Amino acid sequence: MNTHPFPALVISIAVFCSVSVLAKPYLPDNQDAALLVVPELAVKSATLEDIRTLIDKAQRPSGTVDGFSLADALIQPHLTADSAPEALYLWARIQQHQHDFRGAERTLRRLLEQQPDDASALLLLASVQTIQGKFGQARQSCLQLIGRSSMLVAAACALDNSFQQAKTREKRVQSYSELQSIATRYPPQQQEDSVWLMQILAGMALALDRPEAALAHLSLPADSQRPISYLSLWADAQLAQDNPQAVLTTLADIASRSGATDDNLLLKLALAEQMTGTFQHWQVRCLNRITLREQRQDASHAGLLASYYLLLGDRPDRALFWARINWQQNRLLSDRQLLLRAEQAFNQQV
Template sequence: MQWIKQLIGLLCLLIISSQLLYATPFIPKDDQQILETLPSDSPPARYLSSDDFSSSKNTNDPEQTSQLLERAYLQGDPRALGQARAQLDQTTDQSIETLMLRARALQSDHKFSEAKELLKQILSKDTANPDALLTLSSLLVVQGQFEEAMGYCKKLNDSSLSIYRAACEAQIQSMTGQITQAKQTLNNLASIAPQLDASTARWIYLIQADAALRSQDTSLADEVFSVMDAQTVPALMARADWLLSNEEYQEVIQLLKAHTDKDALLLRLIAAQIKLRDPKSKQNLALMEERIEVWRIRQENAHMREQATYAMLANQVNSALKLARDNWQQQRETADIEIYTKAAIQAGSQQDIEVIRQFIKDTQFEYPALERDLRLGKISDCLNCPTSGTQTSSKDKPL
């Protein structure tokens, strides 16, 4: 079942890849400038010269590419992600295994339509391919297309895939008005998770953590975080989100203060620092602004959620709303609906609030605290607080 281990690693990457955006590298001014000191456990350089690169253009090692994607996911290592993409760019191999990896790379670039087309191409050749079925379902979940996503879960008919089908269905059920039933299923899966491979267990725990956050289930959160790993980026993100939702800001700072090189974690750190009026929030806001400027120079559009979150933290309400609205056209996960709701309420945009309400009505998306905020027109965990020391510019005054 080695293939399923690799698949679950890629599924986890899909679930959080839109949140797991990496620190943008510094642009050097001369060839001798040191950009970064690599971690001691970094993989050896693949190419020592241009000749090495040229001679390897036609080689293909899907296992190595999969390992690089896993490293990028677990450690937030952009070098590994870049190497994986480069390997895929160099090969002309059209095997299903390589097509699956190409689909993952497309998704990481937020090219969702192209990724779905590739996955459906795989399924046209092999209608029961479990990799494609699970990955396509997860991609549809990211986009809030829950009914279609469930359809692909149910196509996992092989008895050997019962665990994966159950987790696939429970993730969707937890978001669409069946959270109590989903929690029971996930609890049953979690009870056997220690006997499963680490990637599958991590997938189950992350689904549980999201359900705990949306339902504010302290018992479930305590249970999940007692068994989930404590240092991978996805685990840190899940823990920080839970702590922020419960106003445990000092704990967030302790958890993330050594992880400012990861954009998604840096933004969570800034949110906690602002709540505690920590002067370091200004320094970190400036750091985040520098990274966003590089994205703009590169014309990258795969960071809209992070840009919207930054804009809220920096009191740029109109910018936050536009970015959150644009991001909503691509992604509709828990973090996406949160930032869109916060921006819409803060800007007083009834039109956007109605868009969110309609989504909740149509899908039965289950998030009681967020629904309460929409009804009351307030933000329970205000990111846009005057304690940041920043001022709203004239162009960013509420609508």
């Protein structure tokens, strides 16, 4: 079983970018970053361990804004006709971040032809299949984890899949309860698995309108060491409990330490600021970011744009426009709920 561990090592971008050699420009496919100048020597010398650590840091507020774009540039020499499984796995993670879910799926299938028992690849494959609404295929990928991963990981994969496609609240509650029970019987042995499970359970709880339970699942401190996805769930739960000041205090401190603010966290800060009626610092910053995304017609951030226009922008027509684009590429329960809320807001307006 290959678990592709992500060690908590500090990586310096200067290692890649301060070498005085001929440099080539690199423009990210998602147009999400400024033009990067990546030294040729850095591209050639970056190891898979370097790239893996860079990706891991990019998922946290302390990571570089262009972390995934830089990783994309650095991994290209490793993508050959006989690419190593680790290179394919890292490339699939980059593709997933870029919302190229079909590309990630193809890359993972190529990896699994070499290593059919690779649990991390199967888990990531199930994830990108679920996002695309390929629930039947995703369930098969989850079932293949049995005997290749822990009982908890295999069960969480399958139950999250069931939760995402459930048509009734009763079935969602059943999946949530079953996962809670299994997590009690088979507690995670590694922190990465623990944080992953916390987020699945918290996401389920929020979808069931149980923010207090979501916060109970997110038992680790909300700080810069947590993944952005973890902090986003924590903020949603706090806002649902009418506690915007906690969001402002915690996320503003994290943003000031990181030097850059992730789009989702910026939206949470703007929402918290609106709820408190305080100075519109974060609302202005969020509007500037949204304006930039809108100008670029950035479909990869369609969900963010829809949420902004629904919750802050008071533009149900724009919310529905972007929610429909988001639904074309993302088929999770949260995307379905976003589309329904946008449709309801638009219909109430007209």
